[in-house]
Amino acid sequence: MDLSQSLEIASCTDPGMVRSHNEDSIAADPANGLVVLADGMGGYNAGEVASGMATTVIISEMRQILQSAKPYDIDSRTNQQLAARLVREQVLKANSSIYHAAQSQPQYAGMGTTLVVCLFYDNRVLVAHLGDSRVYMLREGRFSQVTRDHSLLQEQIDSGIITPEQAKKAQHKNLVTKALGIDPTVEPEIREYSTKTGDIYLLCSDGLCDMVDDEDIGMTMQTLGGNLKLAAQQLVQMANDHGGRDNVSVILVRVLREYPGPRGVIAKVFGWLK
Amino acid sequence: MAKLILSMDGLVLKEIPLTRERTSIGRKPHNDIQIDNLAVSGEHAVIVTILNDSFLEDLGSTNGTVVNGNPIKKHFLQNNDVIELGKYKLKFVGEAAPAAAADKADFEKTMVLRPAAARAAAEVKAPAANPGGGVAAAAVALRAAAPVSAPAPQPAEKDAVKPAPPPPAAAPAAPARPAQPLGAIQLLSGANAGRELELTKPLTTLGKPSVQVAVLTRRPQGYFITHVEGANRPIVNGQAIGAAPHALKDHDVIELAGVKMEFFLKV
Numbered sequence: 001m002d003l004s005q006s007l008e009i010a011s012c013t014d015p016g017m018v019r020s021h022n023e024d025s026i027a028a029d030p031a032n033g034l035v036v037l038a039d040g041m042g043g044y045n046a047g048e049v050a051s052g053m054a055t056t057v058i059i060s061e062m063r064q065i066l067q068s069a070k071p072y073d074i075d076s077r078t079n080q081q082l083a084a085r086l087v088r089e090q091v092l093k094a095n096s097s098i099y100h101a102a103q104s105q106p107q108y109a110g111m112g113t114t115l116v117v118c119l120f121y122d123n124r125v126l127v128a129h130l131g132d133s134r135v136y137m138l139r140e141g142r143f144s145q146v147t148r149d150h151s152l153l154q155e156q157i158d159s160g161i162i163t164p165e166q167a168k169k170a171q172h173k174n175l176v177t178k179a180l181g182i183d184p185t186v187e188p189e190i191r192e193y194s195t196k197t198g199d200i201y202l203l204c205s206d207g208l209c210d211m212v213d214d215e216d217i218g219m220t221m222q223t224l225g226g227n228l229k230l231a232a233q234q235l236v237q238m239a240n241d242h243g244g245r246d247n248v249s250v251i252l253v254r255v256l257r258e259y260p261g262p263r264g265v266i267a268k269v270f271g272w273l274k
Numbered sequence: 275m276a277k278l279i280l281s282m283d284g285l286v287l288k289e290i291p292l293t294r295e296r297t298s299i300g301r302k303p304h305n306d307i308q309i310d311n312l313a314v315s316g317e318h319a320v321i322v323t324i325l326n327d328s329f330l331e332d333l334g335s336t337n338g339t340v341v342n343g344n345p346i347k348k349h350f351l352q353n354n355d356v357i358e359l360g361k362y363k364l365k366f367v368g369e370a371a372p373a374a375a376a377d378k379a380d381f382e383k384t385m386v387l388r389p390a391a392a393r394a395a396a397e398v399k400a401p402a403a404n405p406g407g408g409v410a411a412a413a414v415a416l417r418a419a420a421p422v423s424a425p426a427p428q429p430a431e432k433d434a435v436k437p438a439p440p441p442p443a444a445a446p447a448a449p450a451r452p453a454q455p456l457g458a459i460q461l462l463s464g465a466n467a468g469r470e471l472e473l474t475k476p477l478t479t480l481g482k483p484s485v486q487v488a489v490l491t492r493r494p495q496g497y498f499i500t501h502v503e504g505a506n507r508p509i510v511n512g513q514a515i516g517a518a519p520h521a522l523k524d525h526d527v528i529e530l531a532g533v534k535m536e537f538f539l540k541v
Contacts, residue, residue: 020275020291041384112386132384152387179386206384216476223479224489226503234491234500238476241493 001070003033006259007120010228011035011251012236016207017244023047024205024249025113027055032066033120033259034059035251038180039133039205042102042111050098050111050181057094058117062086071121072261083126084190087119091128091180091188098181112182116147116203118253122261125195128188131176134209136202136217137193138225143218146193146201150178173210200225201253204235207246211239221252228252276328278321278357279365280307292328297321299359300333313337313360321351328366330357455539457497457522459490464533472540473497481508486531490522497522497537504531 009030015022023040025048036058040051071083078085094115102108114131127135127146132154135146148154152175156162162170180186200221208217216238224231232250239248277291290297290307298305300318309318315335322329328351332339340358341349349355353368457473459480471478473490479502481487486504490497498519501507507514509529510522522528526537 039384041386114384174384175387176384177387182386219475220477223477224502226483226487230489230500230502234477234489237491237493 001259001261002031003120003259004030006255006257007033008228008254008256009035009251010232011249012229012232013249014236014240014244014247016247017240019245019247021045021048022247022249023051024207024247025051025055026203026249026251027059028251029059029063032063034062035118035203035253037116037133037203037205037249037251038113039131039207039247039249040111040113041179042108046102046108046111047113049101049108050113053098053101054094054113054115054180057097058090058115061090061093062119065090070261071119071126081122083119083121084192087117087126087128088188088190091115091117091130092185095180095186096184099184102181110182112179114176114205115180115188117188118201118203120195120253120255120259123195123258124192125201126190126192128190130186130188131179132173132206134202134204134206136204136214136221138200138202138218138221139196140198141222143214143221145214146191147189149176150189151176173206195255197255197257199255200228201255202235203251203253205247205249207244207248208235208239208250210246211242211244211248225254228254276323276326276351276366276368278307279367280309281363281365282361292321292323295323297323299364307364309359309362311360311362314362318359319357326368327351328368330366454492454494454496455541457490457492457537457539459528460536460538462527462534462536480528480535481531488528488530490537491519495521499528499537 007030009028011026011028013022013024013026025038025040026036028035036055038051038054040047040049042050065086069082069086071081071086073082074080075082075085098111098113102111114133115129116133116135117128118135119126129135129147130150132149132151134149137144137146152172153167153170155177157164157167178186202217202221212235217235220234220238221231224234232252235250236248275291275293277289279289280287294306297307298317298320299307299309300316301308301310301314302316305317315337317333318335319330319332319339322331330339330341330346330349330351332347337360338345340346341355351366353366355366357364357366459471459473461467461469473492476492478490479487480490481504484503486506486508487502488508489500489502491500498521499508499510499515500519501515501517510520510526522537524539528535528537
């Protein structure tokens with residue numbers, strides 16, 4: 001099923017005002033309803049290598065697998081839809097390629113990347129993430145954060161050591177507790193949400209949410225929702241206007257119409273006829 | 275990152291970032307910066323960069339190396355120093371941000387805090403990578419109940435040569451917004467002619483949805499108008515604007531969805 005008619009996707013990435021190179025990497029496969037954003041870390045250019053590997057591996061592997069398997073198919077072993085398993089497997093694949101590159105080549109030692117993957121299928125979105133890159137959602141004028149960072153700061157907020165207000169001023173915003181490519185294995189956090197027509201999803205690296213208040217991000221998405229490309233550029237520009245101390249990347253996805261997965265016997269018959 | 279700007283007779287030829295620890299300058303092709311001019315020796319000079327400091331050293335060249343008009347043997351390069359090699363000039367441009375800011379930027383790099391279990395396995399494979407130890411201990415301690423002001427844990431920043439710098443004493447201050455005159459819009463025609471709208475928000479949309487919408491953005495550089503939707507683009511002083519944001523000047527007249535309005539700055 002081709003989702004490019006049901007989803008509108010716009011993206012923008014920028015090195016920011018301070019850094020000389022962009023360690024973020026973004027990729028999208030509109031037909032399969034897949035978007036990936038990664039914020040790399042590691043010395044010299046290793047960060048770019050890690051984030052680039054993550055997006056390429058996931059996009060290309062998913063594309064290949066989705067030719068035969070469908071995310072809404074039922075897995076015979078677990079009786080669950082396949083999507084979560086497919087995404088998890090590709091994330092693990094990306095993890096081990098980055099990890100092995102880092103182990104075998106000294107210039108890449110210690111490289112890793114944060115990751116957000118969104119797979120849209122069957123009127124739903126599956127969100128897999130690692131680290132402090134985020135997904136936000138704008139639905140009927142309400143703006144909310146979908147993912148919870150895997151960061152020391154978030155853990156401190158959760159355990160009540162500090163308040164979200166204190167967190168805004170904290171110094172260790174940059175310490176993530178989970179990332180892709182750092183350890184031989186990793187467990188991405190995977191959740192599913194149902195989507196509604198008109199929803200706008202924002203995937204962003206910490207270069208945006210550290211620089212711009214959530215309120216302003218929400219307002220921009222709301223006011224410029226009619227022109228997604230402009231909204232993406234505006235968000236990047238706002239981060240740069242506020243200092244742009246890190247690379248900034250955003251992907252915006254708007255649900256234009258419903259995209260239910262085919263179901264039941266009739267659908268199967270149609271499937272044969274095609 | 276420090277860089278050199280190569281020029282001849284006031285004409286900029288190229289920019290060379292000093293990414294390596296050692297950057298050689300000379301006429302022969304194996305040099306990092308090759309200057310094909312007979313006044314330049316085969317191996318003329320070298321720039322050694324250690325962290326944020328760069329040192330220029332003459333390698334016993336025939337015609338010598340001149341910095342800011344003075345011949346030198348060895349020189350600690352300062353921002354805007356001009357190195358002269360024959361007809362060529364190399365201008366040294368140091369780190370744009372001051373050292374403190376550079377440290378801060380470094381600290382903002384995303385790093386991974388590794389959980390204790392995974393760390394043991396990784397340590398066997400990459401013994402030289404982790405500084406000291408105590409990552410796990412520190413992380414656990416912080417998870418337990420450490421106050422915010424407690425010393426930050428040593429992150430497992432494996433890529434860095436130096437250990438992570440300690441956190442600055444004060445939280446990084448929010449970037450100061452330069453004082454900026456407030457802009458406003460006054461409607462000149464239509465049902466609400468004469469009404470005034472102050473542009474206090476970073477974004478203000480104008481126009482009629484699904485007919486023509488533009489957005490006014492408030493940025494440190496001033497106000498900009500950008501086309502959002504509709505077949506026609508907004509008109510500023512009689513000229514339709516392009517796809518890019520258009521900077522607004524005091525007393526510009528905007529025409530949007532059939533309504534004229536004037537942009538002005540409040541003093």
